[in-house]
Amino acid sequence: MANQYQSVLASYIERARKVLQHEQRTHHQDQAIKPGGLERFISHWADETTNACKQASLDQRPIYRFIEHLEGYHSQDPLQRAASLRSAFAALNELDGQDGNATVTTVSKPPVSSGVTQQQKGEDSKIRDNNAIQGTKAASSLSVTNGMRSTSDDPVREQEALSVRQLRPVQPPPPPPSNTVHLEAGMSQGHTSLTLLSADVTAVPGVGPSVATRLHHLGIRTIRDLLFYFPRDHRDYSKLEKIANIPFNELTTTMGLIWDVENKRTGGGRIRTIATISDETGKLYASWFNQPYLEKKLKASKGAYLVVTGIKQRFGNKVEFSVRSHEFPEQGDLLNTGRL
Known part of the structure; x- marks a missing residue:
């Protein structure tokens, strides 16, 4: 019977074997046939081979045993696909009359008639799942020990086992970043929040050693310190008041022309730098304490505008x-004026 199948289906069997081998070489990604994948190829292949069997009066059940292993191939993961291909190769070897050592025990599937019940379909599905699990275990048992290959007599099985191992290369896990926050499984939401707040400030992305040093000078060492660090005061530079409208004892920003500059020493020995500025509404004496170097710069800017x-x-x-x-303002863009 095998010789009859081989004489009638030789070209079909060889074509199917090449497609399955290419699928193995591409690591079971279902990219051997485009478009449609392996399932579409098997559908066309089954139509052609069953017609050939009908013309030669051959039993079609071996064809159905082959195609049943590849049903649902596209929805399987790579390990399940490897097991499905292994079973399909065994069924293909039976058709070709080769050694059947790679055969996985299967239940023959006659042509599905319209009267098949839903329960029978469910049983067939369970059988295929069990076959896939057994095939996966068989693939994991093939390994290289002490530099010697396993003694399996089936080259197809060895090639498939190598393909399965190539899918899962052993790689060392990457080292964890030095500034990660370690959270344990099962921690409550409150415990997680406390752990994050107590973490070092370097756990924040972008905070390296140099930034952390500057934050430490401000007393910021944890994420909690960073969240609750508030500015000392709030300055509104967005408005310029006219000199005549400046209120007493309020932080205000104004602008005027520089008319005169001088340094004066107070009774306590402190040096005051006083600049006289004015606008169209009035005149203002702007003063700085213990900054005598400003006198030279302000005198050089007489007749220019000054924002204070x-x-x-x-x-x-x-x-x-x-x-x-x-x-x-006349020496460049304003850094603060017009901003908060």
Whole structure:
């Protein structure tokens, strides 16, 4: 009977074997046939071979035993596909009259008639799943020990086992980053939050040793410190007040032309730098303490605009503007003015 199949189906069997071998070489990715994959090829192949068997009056059950191993191939994972191919090779060898050592015990499947019940289909599905599990275990048992290959007599099985091992190369796990936060399984939400808040600030992406050093100078060592670190004050540089409208004892930003600059020494030995600035609404005395080097720079900028931020205060019968920060708008873009 095998010789009859071989004489009638030789070209079909060889074509199927080449397709299955190519599928093995591509690591069971179902890319051997495009489009449609291996299932589409088997569907066309089954139609052709069954017609040939009918014309030669041959039993079609070996054909169905072959194609049943590849049903649902596209939806399987690579290990299941490897087991399906192994069973399909064994059935193909039976058709070709070769050694059947690679045969996996299967249940023959006659042509499905319209009267097959849903229960019978479920039983066939369970049998195929058991065959796939047995094939996977058989593949895992083939290994190389002490530099010697296994003594299996079936080259097809050895080739498939090598393909399965190539799918899962042994690679060492990557080392964990040094700034990770270790969380344990089963931790409650509150415990997880406390663990994250207590983590070192270097666990934040982008915070390296240099940034961490600067944060440590500010007293920030954990993520909790970072979340609860608030600015010392809030300055609004978005508005420029006219000199005549500057209120007392409020942080304000204004702008005026520089008219005069001088350094004065106070009774306590401190040096005050006073610049007279004005706009169309009035005149203002802007003062800096212990910054005598500003006199030279301010004198060089006479006639230019100066933006100052500070507090307007009364000293005896004089009104002065104690400067917190200043900028020269004509020398470049303003860094703070117009911003928060």
